[in-house]
Amino acid sequence: MASGGGNKKRQPGNRKNREANVDSNLQHCDDNSVAHNAEHHLMPEQCEEPMSTDSHEAGTFNQQHLGPAAQYCQQKQHQQHQQQVQHHMHVQHNPSSPHQHCSTQVHDHNISESLHSHTTTLSSLNTGFSGPVPYNWQASKTNVKDRLAFMFNNEVMSDVHFVVGKEMNTQRIPAHKFVLSVGSAVFDAMFNGAMATTSEDIELPDVEPAAFLALLRFLYSDEVHIDAETVMTTLYTAKKYAVPALETACVDFLKKNLCSDNAFMLLTQARLFDEPQLAGLCLETIDKNTYEALSAEGFTDIDRDTLCVVLERDTLGIRESKLFSAVCRWAEAECQRHGIAITPENQRQVLGPALQQIRFPLMSVEEFAMGPAQSNLLQDRETVQLFLYFTVNPKPTVPFLDVPRCCLTGKEQVVSRFCQIESRWGYSGTSDRIRFMVNRRIFVVGFGLYGSIHGPAEYVVNIQIICTDTGKIGGQSNSTFQCDGSNSTFRLMFKEPVEILPNINYTACATLKGPDSYYGTKGLRKVTHESPTSGKVTFQFTYAAGNNNGTSVEDGQIPEIIFYT
Known part of the structure; x- marks a missing residue:
């Protein structure tokens, strides 16, 4: 039987002569075959010439730096092209032989089965890549970002793996040293420094898999994928591997989602991760929404140092008695964390210096008697001193x-x-009232009132703020104040700051029982108060219809409104 190019046994000889023979044989191939080979950049010597020893070693080295899917597809493509050339050469010399075509079909079927098996193996890996790498995948990636993004969490050409997490929550993640080294000085030192690791699998038990994948995604594609569940662990990971751009993205996410419910939790994390700007925003949120923040679940989880930082602040918007109650709740939770009984002695012990930050003198005597004096957290000597x-x-x-x-x-x-x-402004049990409106949100904490014209005296006072449209009482307080007979104003404070919303009418009310007092005249309908730190607030005063003891825009009581922004 005449021997064809596909079945011919190779003989030693000059490589140039062999290439000439191959060229001669290929001239007889049909146009479709030649076009197919040209499309895949298949040179004749690649079809016919076996790889030399040096070339084979070089090929092995390159394959060691490819992922298994890429290696397999490269081998499959080479085998298919070689079989097709051999088929054409054999058919030319053996046109009647049916065996070559059948053999090629069987071989391709075996490759398909093997590829399916390999795909299944890849799918079983705990990585983002699944299935064979499509031939010439690079052609569909039109820029560097798309090409690098394709390599994210992909076995293709990976040269390092990370075993991330601990115990049952571990994940083996493929990566590429070059990409990681370009994006992180820590990875650069890990792979290229004097103490570079040679391990194929690097264990990271202190990192969460989701956070590490978020870090890698950012390094490969500049994409930020974080949510409320992963942002803190991602921030930790970004700091650990010195990726400041991702740190900034995490902090910005936290700022946008900061509220009174999570302010204490984020404050603890901001202090832990040394993020002073975020910590400052958390403290501002706590100042403006102190009661809500202290009522949130995260408050009792903070550490004692963070508790002291909060208690030291002069800007908390809450009565000291309620602040004391919240601190007692924290002390109970801390006793439970330490596994000790919840007793006054143990609570005082876990509070330590935090107890000294409670400003008991700011309480009323009634508040102190009903709360701290009965809590047994204070020593007897301290209780007597405060009374x-x-x-x-x-x-x-x-x-x-x-x-x-x-x-x-x-x-x-x-x-x-x-x-x-x-x-001479007299009182007969009727409330003095004035209506007001502001152009921005504020918190009213009290009124300034005039005192007696007859020398030192005492007044019993009820103050209120009422939403004019709804009749709802926003805040009120019953108290007494002593005046010295001067025409200075005297402060009456609400138990809690009263929130005043912009462009809504409110009525300020004060009911006094006591001697005749001073009063104000030449009243202003519009007053703009400007602060160098908080800007301008414009008040508009109008007449409160009804029984108001004579107070109006022009004259009467309630000369001052005390507030903060």
């Missing part, structure tokens, strides 16, 4: 701060509506 502070003059020194919280009784802002003061 004396509330009841005698001059007040004794106590081991607790008496500096007012700014948002309640300290550095508040005050708007005054009268230009002149006159004397």
